[in-house]
Amino acid sequence: MRARIDPTRCQGYGICVEVAPKHFTYDDWGFVQAVQIDADGEHHAAVQHALEQCPIHAIRWIDSPPTAQAKDPSTGNPVRPVG
């Protein structure tokens, strides 16, 4: 499961980099990009948190969440991909 930033929406606030630095970083031009690595298991919550904290909702899941990770660990509510 991976996350993607919509470059047409991202305003470069960098909140995602602060919230989930293993999954979001700045490229050589200073634009934020999602690191395309496995975000399952323990990493899922960090990426989901970044997704929720993005003020303009520029982050989306690009694969379906695995069944075991389909619930928000803090609320127990189902997590749905944005899109």
Ligand code: SF4
């Ligand atoms: S938090 Fe959202 S707007 Fe800010 S850099 Fe990340 S993706 Fe872009």
